[in-house]
Every structure is written in C-alpha cells, then in structure tokens.
Amino acid sequence: NAGVMQNPRHLVRRRGQEARLRCSPMKGHSHVYWYRQLPEEGLKFMVYLQKENIIDESGMPKERFSAEFPKEGPSILRIQQVVRGDSAAYFCASSPAGATYEQYFGPGTRLTVT
Amino acid sequence: KNQVEQSPQSLIILEGKNCTLQCNYTVSPFSNLRWYKQDTGRGPVSLTIMTFSENTKSNGRYTATLDADTKQSSLHITASQLSDSASYICVVSDNYGQNFVFGPGTRLSVLP
Numbered sequence: 001n002a003g004v005m006q007n008p009r010h011l012v013r014r015r016g017q018e019a020r021l022r023c024s025p026m027k028g029h030s031h032v033y034w035y036r037q038l039p040e041e042g043l044k045f046m047v048y049l050q051k052e053n054i055i056d057e058s059g060m061p062k063e064r065f066s067a068e069f070p071k072e073g074p075s076i077l078r079i080q081q082v083v084r085g086d087s088a089a090y091f092c093a094s095s096p097a098g099a100t101y102e103q104y105f106g107p108g109t110r111l112t113v114t
Numbered sequence: 115k116n117q118v119e120q121s122p123q124s125l126i127i128l129e130g131k132n133c134t135l136q137c138n139y140t141v142s143p144f145s146n147l148r149w150y151k152q153d154t155g156r157g158p159v160s161l162t163i164m165t166f167s168e169n170t171k172s173n174g175r176y177t178a179t180l181d182a183d184t185k186q187s188s189l190h191i192t193a194s195q196l197s198d199s200a201s202y203i204c205v206v207s208d209n210y211g212q213n214f215v216f217g218p219g220t221r222l223s224v225l226p
C-alpha cells in the first residue's frame with residue numbers, strides 16, 4: 001500500500017518561471033492538504049481540497065498560487081512567476097473521508113528559486 | 115487567536131536519557147491533538163493522537179499526555195536513541211478536526 005507520493009522531490013526554477021508540484025494521495029483517501037515549510041520554520045497550512053473542490057484555501061497567498069484536485073489524477077499546486085521567497089519545502093498530506101485528523105504526509109518537494 | 119507554542123525550541127540529550135517536550139495551545143473549540151516526528155528532509159510521521167477525553171497515550175518509547183483544562187500536552191521520550199534526533203511537532207485541531215494549527219516544533223538532538 002503505497003503512501004502519499006510527491007513529485008518531483010527537488011525542483012529548481014529561475015525567477016519568473018512556473019512551478020508545478022504534484023501529489024498523489026494514499027489509496028482510498030479523498031482529502032488532500034498542502035503545507036509550506038520555510039527553512040528552520042514550522043509547517044504552515046496552505047489549502048485543503050477534496051476531489052474537484054477547494055474546501056479551505058485560507059493559507060494560500062492571494063496571488064500566483066493555485067491548487068486543484070481533479071476527479072482523475074494527482075493534486076497540483078501551481079506557483080506562477082516564482083520569486084526567491086517561494087523557496088521552501090512543500091508537503092502534501094492526505095486523509096480518508098470522515099477522518100480528516102488522520103493525515104499522512106508525503107516526502108515533500110523542495111523548491112529552489114534561483 | 116488560535117496558537118500552539120512548543121518548548122524548548124531545541125534540546126540536546128545523551129543517548130539513553132529521557133526527555134520531555136511541551137506543547138501549550140489556545141485553540142478553541144478543541145477537537146484533538148497530535149504529535150508528529152519529522153526527520154530532516156522527510157515528511158512528518160504521526161506518533162500519537164488524543165481527543166478531549168484522553169489523558170495519556172503511548173506509542174513504544176513515546177508517551178503523550180494531555181491536560182485539556184490547562185491546555186497543555188507533553189511528549190515524553192524514554193531511553194532515547196540516536197534515531198530519535200528529529201523535530202517534534204504538536205498539532206491541534208478545532209472545529210471537529212477540520213482546522214489545524216501547527217506548533218513550531220522542538221528540534222531534538224540525541225548524542226552518543
């Protein structure tokens with residue numbers, strides 16, 4: 001039973017480019033969460049999605065960031081026109097329906113903006 | 115404002131020793147509290163989860179306690195091992211577990 005998968009594990013982008021981070025939840029999980037972790041800081045909630053729905057995006061920056069969880073395929077976190085401050089580790093977690101406290105985390109994607 | 119504070123910020127102990135990490139929260143209404151272990155460069159892994167009615171829960175050498183009246187939790191690690199070196203994160207949920215507040219973590223270093 002594969003855990004939460006994230007890819008790529010490492011991503012390097014130049015300022016102004018777009019970054020796409022992918023997250024495949026655990027089998028049977030229909031809820032996905034995205035978190036950002038800056039160096040030497042704690043995890044910060046970004047967005048909570050169910051299939052085809054954004055439930056809570058209160059932690060998402062208002063501009064350049066978007067997330068989706070389509071009916072088929074992985075969840076995507078998209079960052080447009082990246083800036084150096086976007087450099088961080090981005091973690092995805094998934095949980096089953098009805099047990100949102102049972103979050104299982106992926107290994108993370110480390111984004112470096114040069 | 116819902117907040118989770120953890121102390122100490124960092125801790126260094128010798129292999130074989132015990133230690134206790136603290137978590138204080140102001141999250142309300144309270145739903146559950148979880149402790150995660152995050153190894154460097156890895157995603158967090160759940161250690162324990164406790165609801166309002168639970169005072170203590172163990173997972174091997176890890177024992178978590180919860181005092182819902184004082185809004186405090188502790189994570190006790192017994193007979194520490196080198197592999198316990200990691201960040202330990204306290205997470206508190208409100209609104210029936212749909213909103214999560216993460217603490218900043220305690221970075222534990224276990225030395226031989």
